[in-house]
Structures are given as structure tokens and as C-alpha cells.
Amino acid sequence: MTLSLDVTDRSPVAPADAFLSVEDLKVHFPTEDGLVKAVDGLTFQLAKGRTLGIVGESGSGKSVTSQAIMGLHRGTRAQVTGRIMFDGEDLVSVSNRRLRQLRGSAIAMIFQDPLSALHPYYTIGNQIVEGYRVHHDVKKSAARTRVIEMLDRVGIPNPQQRIDQYPHEFSGGMRQRAMIAMALVNDPKLLIADEPTTALDVTVQAQILQLLKDLQSEFGSAIIIITHDLGVVAEVADDIMVMYAGQVVERAEVNELFYSPEHPYTWGLLSSMPRMDEARQDRLFPIKGSPPSLINPPSGCVFHTRCEFRPEVAGDACRTEVPRFDADSPHPVRCHIDPARRRELFRSTISARL
Amino acid sequence: MSTAAEQDGSNVAGHEPFGGARESALLRVENLKKHFPMTTKGLIRRPAPPVRAVDGVSFTVDRGETLGLVGESGCGKSTVGRTALQLLKPTDGKIFFDGRDVTGVSGKDNLLLRRDMQMVFQDPYGSLNPRHSIGTIVGAPFDIQGVNPPGGVKKTVQDLMERVGLNPEHYNRYPHEFSGGQRQRIGIARAIALRPKVIVCDEPVSALDVSIQAQVVNLLEDLQNEFGLAYVFVAHDLSVVRHISDRVAVMYLGKIMEVAERDTLYARPMHPYTHALMSAVPIPDPAKKAGRERILLHGDLPSPINPPSGCVFHTRCPKFAVLPESDKQRCTGEVPVLEEKQPGQFVACHFAEVRSDVAAAVDSDHHDLNQRTAAMASAQPQRRSVSEPGAPGQTSGDLSIVNTPADLDPRRARP
Numbered sequence: 001m002t003l004s005l006d007v008t009d010r011s012p013v014a015p016a017d018a019f020l021s022v023e024d025l026k027v028h029f030p031t032e033d034g035l036v037k038a039v040d041g042l043t044f045q046l047a048k049g050r051t052l053g054i055v056g057e058s059g060s061g062k063s064v065t066s067q068a069i070m071g072l073h074r075g076t077r078a079q080v081t082g083r084i085m086f087d088g089e090d091l092v093s094v095s096n097r098r099l100r101q102l103r104g105s106a107i108a109m110i111f112q113d114p115l116s117a118l119h120p121y122y123t124i125g126n127q128i129v130e131g132y133r134v135h136h137d138v139k140k141s142a143a144r145t146r147v148i149e150m151l152d153r154v155g156i157p158n159p160q161q162r163i164d165q166y167p168h169e170f171s172g173g174m175r176q177r178a179m180i181a182m183a184l185v186n187d188p189k190l191l192i193a194d195e196p197t198t199a200l201d202v203t204v205q206a207q208i209l210q211l212l213k214d215l216q217s218e219f220g221s222a223i224i225i226i227t228h229d230l231g232v233v234a235e236v237a238d239d240i241m242v243m244y245a246g247q248v249v250e251r252a253e254v255n256e257l258f259y260s261p262e263h264p265y266t267w268g269l270l271s272s273m274p275r276m277d278e279a280r281q282d283r284l285f286p287i288k289g290s291p292p293s294l295i296n297p298p299s300g301c302v303f304h305t306r307c308e309f310r311p312e313v314a315g316d317a318c319r320t321e322v323p324r325f326d327a328d329s330p331h332p333v334r335c336h337i338d339p340a341r342r343r344e345l346f347r348s349t350i351s352a353r354l
Numbered sequence: 355m356s357t358a359a360e361q362d363g364s365n366v367a368g369h370e371p372f373g374g375a376r377e378s379a380l381l382r383v384e385n386l387k388k389h390f391p392m393t394t395k396g397l398i399r400r401p402a403p404p405v406r407a408v409d410g411v412s413f414t415v416d417r418g419e420t421l422g423l424v425g426e427s428g429c430g431k432s433t434v435g436r437t438a439l440q441l442l443k444p445t446d447g448k449i450f451f452d453g454r455d456v457t458g459v460s461g462k463d464n465l466l467l468r469r470d471m472q473m474v475f476q477d478p479y480g481s482l483n484p485r486h487s488i489g490t491i492v493g494a495p496f497d498i499q500g501v502n503p504p505g506g507v508k509k510t511v512q513d514l515m516e517r518v519g520l521n522p523e524h525y526n527r528y529p530h531e532f533s534g535g536q537r538q539r540i541g542i543a544r545a546i547a548l549r550p551k552v553i554v555c556d557e558p559v560s561a562l563d564v565s566i567q568a569q570v571v572n573l574l575e576d577l578q579n580e581f582g583l584a585y586v587f588v589a590h591d592l593s594v595v596r597h598i599s600d601r602v603a604v605m606y607l608g609k610i611m612e613v614a615e616r617d618t619l620y621a622r623p624m625h626p627y628t629h630a631l632m633s634a635v636p637i638p639d640p641a642k643k644a645g646r647e648r649i650l651l652h653g654d655l656p657s658p659i660n661p662p663s664g665c666v667f668h669t670r671c672p673k674f675a676v677l678p679e680s681d682k683q684r685c686t687g688e689v690p691v692l693e694e695k696q697p698g699q700f701v702a703c704h705f706a707e708v709r710s711d712v713a714a715a716v717d718s719d720h721h722d723l724n725q726r727t728a729a730m731a732s733a734q735p736q737r738r739s740v741s742e743p744g745a746p747g748q749t750s751g752d753l754s755i756v757n758t759p760a761d762l763d764p765r766r767a768r769p
Contacts, residue, residue, distance in 0.1 A: 057565060157653075172427070201426035201427055201590060202590070202592070202634040202635055203426060203630055203651045204426075205636070206634035206636075206650060207650055228563060228564060229564075230564075230638040231635065231636030231637055232636050234640045234643065235636045255641070268565055269564055269565065272567070272568035273564050273567075273593065274568075274593040274597035275638065276592060276593045277637045277642055280597060280616075280617075281597070283572060284568035284597065286565050286572060287565035287568075290533050290535060290536075291563075
């Protein structure tokens with residue numbers, strides 16, 4: 001099965017095998033200071049069994065996107081427009097009742113901070129049993145057996161005892177495992193992991209990423225993994241979408257993105273992180289400036305205020321014109337620089353910085 | 355790069371109980387311990403076994419040198435930083451600054467010591483008083499120390515703000531008006547205000563976005579070159595530590611497991627825990643992950659209240675698991691001391707051995723270690739002398755020189 005993921009301003013016809021198809025999704029938050037355009041026109045598709053990595057800095061809209069898919073903006077002031085087609089249903093317009101049926105069973109989420117996502121007053125077992133029984137008409141004891149099985153599957157030792165413990169009795173890695181067990185207990189078709197390993201140590205992170213990969217091959221669910229760490233997506237994702245200021249600036253298959261990235265922002269991300277797998281650089285190459293305000297995003301290309309390659313484009317088009325997306329390209333890039341020139345720049349200038 | 359004295363084989367080969375400790379070091383910490391007292395739960399609180407957050411740590415930091423302290427959360431690395439500055443009172447051990455025993459100094463002596471030893475905190479939100487303007491925050495060291503800098507405090511503060519990349523016109527603004535990266539710059543300006551000799555940086559970039567993180571790392575390096583600062587750089591991110599440190603100490607459960615010069619540690623780690631840490635770092639290169647063996651540690655960090663007997667790492671050690679029974683007894687019964695297993699590389703493990711396959715760094719030049727050490731010893735004792743083209747250290751095969759195109763490095767372009 002292939003993933004086809006389009007970034008376009010038109011609404012493309014979803015391929016038959018894309019079971020999640022997001023079309024022109026916009027999430028805007030009205031505030032006293034103005035309209036915050038957290039996600040501004042997002043289009044992508046995801047097929048079963050694939051992992052999509054969404055990468056970006058804080059404020060790029062990656063978490064807001066995942067919350068929109070889960071329908072977590074309902075009942076807030078957020079204005080959600082566009083379409084999120086999930087298995088033939090539009091999650092933006094579906095009824096609250098139907099959304100509650102889907103949430104937790106067909107679509108599940110792993111949150112960043114397991115300590116605040118788990119309820120401190122209830123035992124781990126209680127919380128997972130509740131989630132299971134909402135979607136399955138079974139006796140408590142049957143649910144409990146299922147939960148013990150899940151806790152065991154995610155690598156929690158002594159699940160029979162651990163099930164009756166409270167979140168504070170778990171270590172950070174164990175809590176994240178419990179969260180994963182909770183997310184997977186109903187066999188979701190789509191799993192959204194929002195910075196699942198950010199709060200964890202590297203050795204625990206390695207365990208959790210391995211677990212996610214194993215579980216995916218076992219259950220065949222699609223995964224969206226949201227992170228700021230390019231190392232993590234290189235590890236688990238099949239396709240990567242780079243977000244900046246509420247927009248996708250580049251998306252590509254994982255090897256393509258790491259070996260021939262084309263957007264100056266992606267270059268900036270890659271060259272600003274120190275890498276252990278390369279010879280040590282004497283100096284890092286940060287992206288200058290800081291992320292823009294989402295109330296007054298820069299005109300034209302959202303990245304032009306921080307882009308060091310602006311002189312490459314004639315006539316100040318970066319400031320005046322929004323770059324177009326080649327919707328059908330396998331590797332769309334939101335940039336005015338000519339594709340051939342971009343590849344040349346990467347080879348001549350950027351690859352030496354990595 | 356550290357001094358010639360440290361690299362000198364004869365010196366290192368001598369009796370060096372503390373990971374290459376030298377009397378001449380700027381900051382020397384000997385057998386530092388920090389135990390947090392505990393009481394029993396319930397109505398009547400009796401003393402209980404303490405939390406051994408730091409349990410016998412020794413290290414030295416030279417002038418202008420960066421010592422990286424890495425380890426997972428709960429290993430005591432932040433406590434080491436704070437105790438070394440005596441923000442926390444050490445339970446045991448000695449701290450020498452500039453050759454002087456400063457353990458337990460108080461009052462005026464302590465105040466004077468603070469001029470030389472400063473700290474940058476992890477949380478750029480929690481470490482700045484929200485009710486104070488930036489001018490007040492960065493000017494506070496002058497106020498507290500009763501120092502009147504030439505040109506006045508305001509002028510000096512504005513110069514400092516400019517130096518760390520803030521707009522001096524924002525003198526009267528408050529912390530909430532700044533982004534995380536800018537706040538961390540404010541914290542750095544405050545730390546360098548009195549021109550200290552050593553700064554403990556406690557996870558200074560871990561709360562920042564990748565692109566901002568690189569800006570702050572570059573700033574710290576520039577300031578180090580400009581003012582000859584020494585850093586104790588506490589972090590959990592092995593890639594950042596490799597980038598900024600000259601020497602690196604790996605901590606586990608309140609003890610140093612391995613300490614060595616940066617390139618040695620990353621290319622040829624010897625302690626099984628270092629192996630596991632390095633193999634766990636995600637690499638932003640999809641092709642390389644296939645060829646890497648990942649050592650997964652099982653279980654959780656043991657409690658520092660009741661640490662395992664013998665080697666504290668033996669409960670999770672992949673190597674221990676495959677040792678014959680007779681050898682296992684040594685791990686469970688005998689505490690390994692930090693001893694020099696290779697020139698300049700101190701390891702606390704009974705069965706340490708080099709594993710370069712787990713090292714993420716591509717170390718293509720497997721030249722002779724002794725030859726390299728000798729070449730280092732002949733280098734000038736001045737910091738970063740190897741990064742000057744033509745310096746003796748260049749022949750030692752420093753990767754950063756061999757593989758970095760000189761025209762891309764702004765530092766080298768500087769006069």
C-alpha cells in the first residue's frame with residue numbers, strides 16, 4: 001500500500017486507499033489580539049499501515065492539527081474548516097455522538113506528558129478499563145483481563161499487580177507505556193502520537209519507539225507521529241511533513257527528505273542540530289530570528305523573514321507572492337526558488353553543513 | 355581541547371585517583387556527595403535512609419574548558435552542578451577553586467566566590483523574576499555585589515544585552531514579553547555580568563526549539579572564546595554535549611561511569627552504560643539506522659535511596675547479563691573505581707572494553723591512540739589551538755578539522 005499525500009490549495013479526489021484524507025484544513029482561534037491562524041490550509045492523505053511524521057517547531061501547528069483530527073476543538077472557540085475524511089466520514093461535520101464513538105476506538109491518541117494525561121485519582125487499570133468498556137459491552141472482569149493483556153504487551157512487568165497502581169507509582173517510561181496500552185486497547189485504525197517521547201530519556205525513548213514499530217507491524221494501524229526531533233522521525237516515519245507557521249513547507253518520503261531536502265526551512269532544521277553520526281562541526285548553523293506571529297504571519301512565503309536564500313528569487317516574490325504547491329509531485333515544496341537551483345544549493349552549500 | 359598538562363602521557367599515567375585531577379585546575383571537585391535526608395511516612399517522622407543523589411563524584415575543569423556532564427534524569431547531574439557551586443550544601447567532599455579550598459565558605463567569602471562562579475538555569479521561564487524588568491535582572495549581580503562598573507550599571511547592562519543578542523532598547527521590558535530563546539539569553543547575560551571564570555550551565559538549551567537551540571549554543575561558544583570562560587555543561591542530549599564539550603563525564607545513579615576527552619569518548623566508549631546511551635540516540639539518517647545495533651536497557655533506574663551493591667549499573671548492564679557466574683560476583687560485590695583504562699580515558703567498570711560499533715559518530719580514522727595522545731600533548735596548552743590551521747594538533751586527526759570545509763566556518767574566518 002502506498003501513501004499518497006498531497007499538499008494543494010485545490011481539493012483533490014482522495015485515492016481509494018487513503019483512509020485518512022485531510023483537505024484544506026484550517027484551525028483559527030479568535031483572540032483579543034486578532035485571529036490566530038494556527039493551521040492554515042493543510043492537505044494530506046494517509047494510508048493504512050503507514051507512519052506519517054509531522055515535524056516543526058513549537059507554534060508550527062502540528063499539535064493543533066492532531067487535535068483537529070481527534071475533534072478536540074469542539075466546544076471551544078476554535079474555528080475549524082475544511083474536511084477530514086476518515087474511512088468515508090467527515091470528522092469536521094460528523095455529529096458529536098458519532099465522534100465519541102470513533103474517538104478512542106477507531107482513532108486514539110498518545111499525549112506528550114503522560115503524567116498530566118493520566119488521572120492521578122484513578123488506578124491505571126481503572127482508566128484503561130473505562131476506555132475499553134465505553135466501546136465494548138463487556139463485564140468488568142473481561143475488560144480487566146484484556147487490560148492486563150495489553151499492559152503485558154506494551155512491556156509493563158507484573159501487569160497483574162501494576163494494574164491496581166496509581167500513575168504516581170509508575171516511572172516516566174512506564175506511564176508512557178500505560179498511555180500506549182490505553183490508546184491501543186480498542187485496536188485503533190489510526191494512532192496519533194503527539195511528541196510521545198519528548199519527556200523521556202534517550203534509553204527509554206529508544207524502547208518506546210521500538211514498541212511503536214512492533215505494535216504497528218502487529219496491528220497494522222496507521223500512525224501520525226508529531227515531533228520536533230528529526231532523529232525520531234528518521235527512526236520511525238515512512239513519510240515526513242515539515243510544518244512552519246501553520247503551513248506545510250515540504251513533504252517527502254523519509255529518505256528523500258533526509259538525503260535531498262529542498263526547502264530552506266528544512267535545511268535550517270537539519271543544519272542547526274548537532275549530529276552524532278557526522279564529524280563534529282566547529283559551528284552550528286542556526287536559522288536566524290524566531291518563528292513569526294500567527295496573528296500577523298509574514299506576507300508571501302511565511303518563511304521569507306528568516307530565509308537566507310531570499311536573494312535567489314528575483315523581484316522580491318518571496319515577500320509578495322505565496323509560493324505555489326505542485327500538488328501531484330511526489331515531493332512538493334513551498335518555495336519560489338527554481339527546483340533545479342534548490343537541488344544545486346543543497347549540494348553546493350547545505351550538505352557541507354550537515 | 356584541554357591543556358597539554360592533561361594530555362601529557364607521563365602526567366596522566368601517574369597516581370591520579372580522580373579522573374585525571376590536577377592541582378592546577380580551575381575547579382576541582384573531590385569525592386563530592388550530596389545526600390538528601392528522608393523521613394518515614396506517617397505521623398511520627400523518623401529519619402530514613404537518605405537519597406544518595408550524588409555519591410562520590412570527582413572531576414576537574416580547566417580554564418576555558420568545557421566539561422560535559424551527561425546522564426539520564428535522576429542520575430544526579432544537575433545536583434552535581436548545583437552542589438559544585440554550593441547552591442546546595444555538599445554532604446561530603448571538597449571543592450577547590452583556583453587551588454583554594456572553598457568548601458563551606460559563607461558570608462563575604464561566598465559572595466566574592468560568586469563573582470567567579472555563575473549559573474545558567476534550565477527553565478527560561480522559572481529562572482527570571484516576572485516582576486523585575488530585564489534591566490533589573492541583568493543588573494542584579496552588580497547591585498548584590500556592590501560593584502559599580504565603569505560607565506554605570508545601565509550602560510553596562512545594555513552592553514551585555516547587546517552582546518548576547520538582545521535589543522538594548524528592551525531594557526525596561528519584562529520577562530513575559532520575550533520568547534524562550536530570548537529569555538535564555540537574558541539568563542546568560544546575567545551570568546556573564548561579573549565576568550566569572552566558570553559557569554555551570556544546567557540544561558541551558560533543552561527547553562528551546564532546535565533552531566533557537568543552535569543560536570544559544572553558538573552564543574555560549576562565542577562568549578567562551580571571548581571571555582575565556584570554563585563551562586560545566588549539564589545536559590541529557592548527547593549530540594549537544596558532543597558539540598560543545600572538550601571532555602565529557604557520563605553519570606549514572608550519582609556516580610561517574612566514564613570520563614574522557616570528547617572525541618575519545620564518542621569514538622571509543624568503554625563503559626557498557628555509555629554504549630547503551632550512545633546506541634539509543636536517534637540518528638537523523640534513515641539509512642544508518644539499519645546498520646546500528648541498538649542496546650536496549652531493560653527495567654528502570656534503581657532507587658538512589660537503596661542503590662544496588664557493587665557496581666550500581668549491574669542490575670541493567672547488558673554485559674553483566676552474559677558474564678560467567680564467577681565474574682558476576684565481582685560486579686555485585688565490588689564497587690568499581692574510576693580508573694584509567696586507556697590514556698586519558700577513565701572508566702568505572704570491572705570489564706570495560708572499547709566498542710566503536712555503537713558509537714554513532716563515524717570515526718573513519720582508527721589511528722593509534724598513543725600516537726594521537728602524543729600529538730595532543732605537543733599541542734599548545736591554549737584552548738582550541740587545534741582549530742587554527744597549521745597548529746600541531748591538526749595532525750592528530752581531529753575530525754572537526756579534517757572534515758569541515760574551512761570556508762564555511764565563520765569562527766575560522768575571524769582574525
